[in-house]
Amino acid sequence: MEQAQIDATLAEARAHADAGNAEAALKAAGRAHHAALERGSVAAQAEARHCIASIELRLLGNFAAALESARQAAFQFQQAExxxxxxxxxxxxxxxxxxxxxxxxxxxxxxxxxxxxxxxxxxxxxxxxxxxxxxxxxxxxxxxxxxxxxxxxxxxxxxxxxxxxxxxxxxxxxxxxxxxxxxxxxxxxxxxxxxxxxxxxxxxxxxxxxxxxxxxxxxxxxxxxxxxxxxxxxxxxxxxxxxxxxxxxxxxxxxxxxxxxxxxxxxxxxxxxxxxxxxxxxxxxxxxxxxxxxxxxxxxxxxxxxxxxxxxxxxxxxxxxxxxxxxxxxxxxxxxxxxxEQLARSASLRGRVADVERQLELRSRTRQLHASEAGRAHFQQLALEDGLTGLPNRRHFELQLQGLLEEVRTQGSTACLVMIDVDKFKQINDGHSHNAGDAVLQAIAAQIRRCVRDKDFPARLAGDEFVIILRDTGAQAAQALTERIADAVSRHAWSGIAAGLSVSVSLGLAEVLPTDTLRTVLSRSDQGMYANKRDKARAG
Incomplete structure (x- = not known):
């Protein structure tokens, strides 16, 4: 399908959506996305993906699917400048x-x-x-x-x-x-x-x-x-x-x-x-x-x-x-x-506005310094830090992992991915307060920083999930690191946060393969983490 045909199919999808016909709109947007994939046009993929996200959001109420599609569209739009x-x-x-x-x-x-x-x-x-x-x-x-x-x-x-x-x-x-x-x-x-x-x-x-x-x-x-x-x-x-x-x-x-x-x-x-x-x-x-x-x-x-x-x-x-x-x-x-908690969240939101303003100001200066470097993405490093733990956030992690996947495919680099999840985190929040839960996440982030090397890339993925990119690392060395992290977390003085508090983590390890995508390597490390949880449950 030529670009003009893709554009026409997207226009058809938008017309169906404006008329409230969600099913026809989604089918047309799906055809456009498939054609954009075959054509290899990142820009067209982004437009089709965003069209799908809008239909999921406004017409179908599939909010989780809309969030994921919009996230992918934003990344592809950034790639396409x-x-x-x-x-x-x-x-x-x-x-x-x-x-x-x-x-x-x-x-x-x-x-x-x-x-x-x-x-x-x-x-x-x-x-x-x-x-x-x-x-x-x-x-x-x-x-x-x-x-x-x-x-x-x-x-x-x-x-x-x-x-x-x-x-x-x-x-x-x-x-x-x-x-x-x-x-x-x-x-x-x-x-x-x-x-x-x-x-x-x-x-x-x-x-x-x-x-x-x-x-x-x-x-x-x-x-x-x-x-x-x-x-x-x-x-x-x-x-x-x-x-x-x-x-x-x-x-x-x-x-x-x-x-x-x-x-x-x-x-x-x-x-x-x-x-x-x-x-x-x-x-x-x-x-x-x-x-x-x-x-x-x-x-x-x-x-x-x-x-x-x-x-x-x-x-x-x-x-x-x-x-x-x-x-x-x-x-x-x-x-x-x-x-x-709702009132506290409102106050937290206003504080995050100021944080984002500072990050944007910093990144604006960085862009000005590199304005002469033709071809660079114009909004690199935009709000890439998790506000609670100070670790890189999911957006930053995905950018790093995309680059690593390309290195593994083209240069034969060795790397591993470690997924970390806090065990029974909901019980920590419910039993000791959300403030205690936040303090636990901050302490675990600090333990992870102490255990990794300068060239490694730890990040907070979402909620109580963390992830680490281990460059130039095989499975055996990565396994040793996971054991160090688990041990450091278990030996931490958690009673300083709340009396009687005990915290442990489950970890999953995946070697990055040349055929991997972001989704497949994350899925394997996630499966390893849940297997670790099951093993501990059977043992305990």
Whole structure:
């Protein structure tokens, strides 16, 4: 398939997505990606992969798949030296991470997108800038930093009107309406301090209705974005009617929302219908029905892996139980919600903004020093450090591993990969607090640093998982290193973090083969790590 045909197939996929036809859109994007692979075009692969990520995110609700596809697209856009594409992929990655509850990852990706796209348009605002600020607003919203979410979304709207042609702001106003809905609920439940008003919600609903009637041609903010936001708008309208005590109008709007969600075939949006139904039942004085709707909302959100809606459902359930005088149930819901941890996370997010700013400033100076080196990727070393442990993060690790795989294939280099997982880490968090869990991860990172050589590359992969690239190392030497790390961790004075605390790790080792890809070598080391866990379980 020629490049022009790939472009046409992607245009077909976007048209299907904009019409809400997820299955046809995904098939067309898949054909384009297959053709791009056969053609060997990294740029076309990136565009097709990002199209797939957008469909998974906005139309299918497969947030984990969307996150992985967007991550791959961002890497390929970087390889192809396409900063505008990388910005779009990072924004999609941020939004998928937000839906999964990966708040810090979401904000990191959104901030990278904001900073990256700032230099992509030399003449006025760009669609990429709008997309990046929108993603930042969504990330802050999911993290319950509503003031910051509103600020980022308002900035996206300002940029949208500066674009030529102007960008469709329907999605932005719909999301800002959702922010006002959450601000109202938070004030009611005393989750956040301050007062609220329905005026801003009315204003965003009015702007959405105007944009629906306006036939002027506008640039799209993203694949399939309007069809998803139409349901958000319908939900926001139902909530306003409820809070205005127009219960008959609200009941009719909830019915319309239910019908629209059923026809959309997006199961996670059923949680929105139940959320609105819970509010309506509360307004009608039917607390048992309101609580049942909230419980069902939580169940659906959990099944769809939508952590943001799970948290909202728990907050709703706690408020309803308290209103009903069922204080034990309210306390249980609040415990699950972990209010203190959510507030701490919001504060952590604001701190990470400053950290990313410093990293970007440093990397900007580095790029200026190397500006004369033609052909270098223009955003190398962009936010490549894990904020908690100080180790390189997953993005940095994958860049290093890609280079190593090429060396092993072309130069016959010897290398090994070690996967490390903290045993029973959830029990550490649950039994000793998340602060203790963070301290454990920092201590393990320090032990790993002490055990490895200068030429080795340790990194924090995700959560309680670490990984080490061992260059010029065979299996026997690598095995000796894994034993040193396991021994160092077991002998560490963990009682200094929490009384009675004991920590161990499981390790998996894989030699890097000339035929390996990033996925295959990671899979083998991961299997080795789980085998180590099973062996310890049988022995213990």
């Amino acid at each position: 396409m900063p505008e594409g990388e910005c779009r992929a990072l924004a999609t990655q941020a939004m998928a991470a937000a839906r999964l509850g990966y708040y810090e990852t979401s904000v990191d990706c959104a901030l990278l997108a904001v900073k990256l796209c700032a230099g992509t348009s030399s003449d006025g605002a760009s669609v990429e800038q709008v997309v990046a600020h929108h993603a930042l607003g969504v990330a802050m919203f999911i993290g319950r930093s509503y003031a910051e979410a509103s600020e980022a979304s308002q900035r996206a709207i300002e940029l949208a009107y500066q674009c030529d042609p102007p960008v469709d702001t329907y999605v932005l106003h719909a999301d800002l309406g959702s922010t006002e809905v959450m601000r109202t609920l938070s004030a009611r439940s005393a989750i956040t301090a301050g007062t609220t008003s329905l005026e801003l919600l009315r204003e965003h609903l009015r702007r959405c209705d105007e944009l629906l009637r306006d036939a002027a041609p506008l640039a799209s903010i993203g694949i399939g974005s309007r069809s998803s936001s139409a349901l958000t708008h319908a939900f926001n309208k139902a909530m306003l009617l409820i809070w205005q005590a127009d219960l008959a109008g609200a009941a009719a709007q909830v019915c319309r929302l239910r019908e629209a969600v059923e026809s959309s075939r997006r199961p996670w949006l059923q949680a929105l219908v139940l959320w609105a139904g819970s509010e309506l039942a509360l307004a009608e004085g039917d607390l048992p029905l309101a609580r049942n709707h909230a419980k069902e909302m939580i169940r659906i959100a959990l099944a769809q892996n939508h952590e943001g809606l799970v948290s909202i459902g728990l907050g709703q359930l706690a408020y309803l139980a308290s209103t009903a005088g069922d204080h034990a149930a309210a306390a249980q819901a609040l415990r699950e919600l972990a209010e203190r």
